[in-house]
Amino acid sequence: KAYSQQYLTSSEENALERYLEGISALANPMRIKFIPFVAFIIARQSSILRN
Structure with a gap:
């Protein structure tokens, strides 16, 4: 369930963290x-951007 509630992809999360x-x-x-x-x-x- 938590995965379906994620806003960001893992690469977006990494970019935000950096x-x-x-x-x-x-x-x-x-x-x-x-x-x-x-x-x-x-x-x-x-x-x-994806659409």
């Missing part, structure tokens, strides 16, 4: 409450 690590390294971490929103935007963009 992005979050990068901005954290610049001493500008993203607030945790915004991460689901960013994941939703990525998923929406990728679904538009």
Whole structure:
């Protein structure tokens, strides 16, 4: 059930993780409450690009 509720593919998750690590390294971490929103935007963009 959890797999069917995933917004992102594993490669998209890895890209998001690298992005979050990068901005954290610049001493500008993203607030945790915004991460689901960013994941939703990525998923929406990728679904538009796939179609």
